[in-house]
Amino acid sequence: MDNLKNLDLNLLRTLSVLLAEHNVSRAAERLHLSQPSVSVQLAKLRNMFEDPLLLPGPRGMRPTARAESLREPLAVALDALNEVMSPLQPFNPSSASLTWRIAATDYSEATVLLPALPLLRKFAPNARLSVVQIAPRLIARQCDLGEVDLAFHTADESPEGLRRRTLFKEHYVLVARPGHPRLKRRITLEQFCKLEHVVVSPDGGGFAGVTDTVLAQMGIQRRVMLSVPHFSFVRDVLSRTDLVAMLPSRLARAGAGLRIVQAPVDVPGYEMVMLWHERLHRDPSHQWLREMVGAAVNASGQW
Incomplete structure (x- = not known):
């Protein structure tokens, strides 16, 4: 040199x-x-x-x-x-042959990737998607090393130093199977706490979530009888048992055949964001990918 x-x-x-x-x-x-x-x-x-x-x-x-x-x-x-x-050439998705690496939970797979997939397959038929289970504590490092191109996570738990875009704001609803014997009419907070609940514990084995934090501040608690690591399993559990769950509304409505009930407790929601590294911010192919994801999420409707 x-x-x-x-x-x-x-x-x-x-x-x-x-x-x-x-x-x-x-x-x-x-x-x-x-x-x-x-x-x-x-x-x-x-x-x-x-x-x-x-x-x-x-x-x-x-x-x-x-x-x-x-x-x-x-x-x-x-x-x-x-x-x-030379100036950057415009991205042509129809002829692009590349692989995008995306980190997501089963929740963001259902609420973000699934709505986006038809658009991506239609306009970029030769592009491939590699979806990996998100590891929240490793997101920044994975993006920095180029192991992940795009990640979906909640805003409050996302690391600093990454570019972000809010996809939607989420809130919780009470979900059960149709014909649940104890949900024939609007329930009280006392009745809510007596129901048998299932919770999602991504770290495994936990029996408390954001709903339990709110209830604890009120000096009460609910009956949590089942803890599972994935949202996708919860929908099957609810359809086959009398267990109930507090689920994000988009996920609840994506599960056909489930009944959604207004809960008698106000549980704080969250923002879902997509995250990417600064080095990809101006890349034409990555800009196109982000726009397609945003458009698909918006088209999927406000729940």
Whole structure:
């Protein structure tokens, strides 16, 4: 890299044209420079490479052996630099063949990815999605290392330092099977606490969630009889038992055949966001992906 410290790239462009034209006047014309200016640049090139580079001959200037050895690598280098400096090309999803790596929970798979998938398959049929289970404490590192391109998580638990966009605001509803014998009419808080509940504990085995925090502040508690690690299993449990659950509304409505009831307790909701690293912020393909996800979530309707 020390060889590039004081390099003037314009000199390399001049050398490339001189090697093509073998004539200072014609080279000056192509470069839109005066002949004296090109002559000055040729002198600098000779000093840089410690070689005459071009010598007078019967039919114009003839390149030296050193100049001939530079011709091919110089052309490759200038082409590469031109590509580096070219403006970003618009992303064409119909012909794109790439893989997006997405971190999500089963909840965000159902409420974000599932609505987005038809759009992605329609407009980017050759693109692939690699969906991995989200590890909240590792999101920032995974994005930094390029192991994850996009992640979906709750705003309050998302790490700092990542770009984010709010997808929607979520609230909780009480969910049970149709015909549940104790939910034929609106229930009281006391009746709510006597129901048998199932909770989702992503870390495994916990029997308390945000609903229990609210109830504890009121000095009461509910009966939590089952703890599971995934939301998807809860819907099957509710359809086959008399257990009930406080579920995010979008997930509850995505489960066909379940009954949604207004709970007699006000449980704080949350914001769902998508997260990505700064290095991908201006990438055309990633911008397109984020817009498709946002459009799909909006089109899925307000619950």
